[in-house]
Amino acid sequence: MGTRLVSLALLIAAWYACSQLAGARLLPEPQAVALAIVDEARSGALAFNLGATLARVAVAFLIAMALGSVIGLIMGRSRIADRLGDPWLIVLLNLPALVIIVLAYVWAGLTETAAIAAVALNKLPIATVTVREGARSLDHALDEMAQVFRMGAWTRLRHVLLPQLAPYLAAAARSGLSLVWKIVLIVELLGRPNGVGFEIGVAFQLFDVTRILAYALAFIAVMLAIETFLVQPLERHVARWRPRPA
Amino acid sequence: MSPAGVRGRLDVNIKQKSFRAASGGNLQVLGELVFSLGSGEVAALVGPSGCGKTTLLRIVAGLDHDFDGNVAFPAHGTLAMVFQEPRLLPWRTVEQNVQLAAPRATDAGLEMLFHTLGLEAHRDHYPGELSLGLARRVALARAFAVEPDLLLLDEPFVSLDDALAARLREELAELVNRRPVTTLLVTHNVEEAIGLADRLLLLSISPARILADVPVARPRAAHTPAELAALREEIARRLNQPFSGANL
Numbered sequence: 001m002g003t004r005l006v007s008l009a010l011l012i013a014a015w016y017a018c019s020q021l022a023g024a025r026l027l028p029e030p031q032a033v034a035l036a037i038v039d040e041a042r043s044g045a046l047a048f049n050l051g052a053t054l055a056r057v058a059v060a061f062l063i064a065m066a067l068g069s070v071i072g073l074i075m076g077r078s079r080i081a082d083r084l085g086d087p088w089l090i091v092l093l094n095l096p097a098l099v100i101i102v103l104a105y106v107w108a109g110l111t112e113t114a115a116i117a118a119v120a121l122n123k124l125p126i127a128t129v130t131v132r133e134g135a136r137s138l139d140h141a142l143d144e145m146a147q148v149f150r151m152g153a154w155t156r157l158r159h160v161l162l163p164q165l166a167p168y169l170a171a172a173a174r175s176g177l178s179l180v181w182k183i184v185l186i187v188e189l190l191g192r193p194n195g196v197g198f199e200i201g202v203a204f205q206l207f208d209v210t211r212i213l214a215y216a217l218a219f220i221a222v223m224l225a226i227e228t229f230l231v232q233p234l235e236r237h238v239a240r241w242r243p244r245p246a
Numbered sequence: 247m248s249p250a251g252v253r254g255r256l257d258v259n260i261k262q263k264s265f266r267a268a269s270g271g272n273l274q275v276l277g278e279l280v281f282s283l284g285s286g287e288v289a290a291l292v293g294p295s296g297c298g299k300t301t302l303l304r305i306v307a308g309l310d311h312d313f314d315g316n317v318a319f320p321a322h323g324t325l326a327m328v329f330q331e332p333r334l335l336p337w338r339t340v341e342q343n344v345q346l347a348a349p350r351a352t353d354a355g356l357e358m359l360f361h362t363l364g365l366e367a368h369r370d371h372y373p374g375e376l377s378l379g380l381a382r383r384v385a386l387a388r389a390f391a392v393e394p395d396l397l398l399l400d401e402p403f404v405s406l407d408d409a410l411a412a413r414l415r416e417e418l419a420e421l422v423n424r425r426p427v428t429t430l431l432v433t434h435n436v437e438e439a440i441g442l443a444d445r446l447l448l449l450s451i452s453p454a455r456i457l458a459d460v461p462v463a464r465p466r467a468a469h470t471p472a473e474l475a476a477l478r479e480e481i482a483r484r485l486n487q488p489f490s491g492a493n494l
Contacts, residue, residue, distance in 0.1 A: 159337075
């Protein structure tokens with residue numbers, strides 16, 4: 001913990017030094033950015049925009065994870081489904097995020113649905129590929145055990161299947177979360193009237209680097225909190241049975 | 247509707263079973279195998295390693311449907327199996343592993359099982375924290391907690407040291423005596439087969455056929471060393487192997 005604080009202090013010191021060299025217009029000092037965050041928080045704009053962005057992140061993330069898990073599971077278990085779906089996956093994986101976003105806005109208009117669909121579609125192939133890897137590595141021996149003892153569908157899902165997929169789901173969730181929020185910002189920049197991405201777009205047009213950094217830092221803080229208080233405890237809970245090195 | 251008395255009856259009528267070899271062509275592992283087990287009867291399948299014993303057990307367990315012939319077991323009969331490896335869910339505790347397989351088991355029933363198998367202190371442990379011997383006991387507890395009509399045991403004590411295997415064999419015999427259950431035991435250990443079974447089904451090398459159906463007189467404990475030696479000799483002769491002894 002102490003090392004981390006030292007590292008963080010060094011980062012801020014480096015930031016300060018750079019801002020002295022580059023000038024406040026290009027890189028404002030840390031305290032100026034902190035003041036901007038406080039100002040935005042006071043006016044309520046910060047909470048409003050963070051909330052709008054977080055809601056988009058949450059919905060797009062959940063849709064992509066749910067669909068990706070189901071499709072990945074089917075593709076990992078069925079050779080025919082894998083052969084049918086694999087070319088689609090390769091197309092989606094290699095389609096630039098920007099192309100998907102622009103096409104979604106062109107086809108469905110500058111709507112919330114188009115924005116969320118575009119983000120979910122960007123995340124979908126990666127979630128699918130990760131869960132498919134997990135489905136391929138499922139332990140057939142445990143499957144047979146469940147079959148012999150005639151375990152019900154729910155028991156099999158909850159106690160046999162999901163614990164085996166947990167590490168893959170966690171990997172997909174973690175990489176997914178960081179990807180989704182970056183893409184949500186682009187979606188907001190291009191076609192939404194609010195959210196962190198929209199604010200950064202406005203700040204860019206006004207050449208207001210302080211505001212850009214204020215919103216970026218505020219959002220990083222939120223994601224860090226989600227990682228620390230949601231993702232990590234969940235991971236610890238899921239891995240509680242693993243023997244820990246003494 | 248089958249009368250209660252034949253709930254545990256098992257009729258095996260296999261014509262043959264082949265695997266497709268990776269190099270093409272078929273590899274026959276089981277020949278014609280016809281036998282029946284009455285309710286509560288304990289039979290041991292004894293034969294050399296690789297003769298298809300496990301394949302036969304998997305067919306009876308309903309894990310392999312790709313064979314000629316049929317296996318008849320009452321549709322509503324419950325099944326339990328102890329695999330060669332314990333096959334426990336590593337992310338569930340000992341107690342949860344047993345309860346998930348046997349959701350209808352009573353607390354008192356589980357209490358007694360854990361007591362008999364010496365697992366009381368390990369109820370809340372995860373399988374990764376257990377030795378192989380303990381994990382095998384949990385697999386046994388799980389199978390008995392189901393109160394099955396048919397119990398399948400696939401070399402349940404393989405790769406344990408002799409003393410521990412003998413202790414577990416005694417515990418298994420005690421459980422079977424307490425609640426008679428139709429049992430099919432696969433082993434290549436003749437001592438184990440004699441110690442546990444009412445009948446020995448001696449299998450040939452692959453493709454497996456039944457060489458002999460040898461009854462073991464009850465009560466098991468009353469066997470004198472001379473009787474046991476004679477039985478062992480007979481089994482060795484019937485198996486027609488160039489060697490004899492406990493491990494065939």
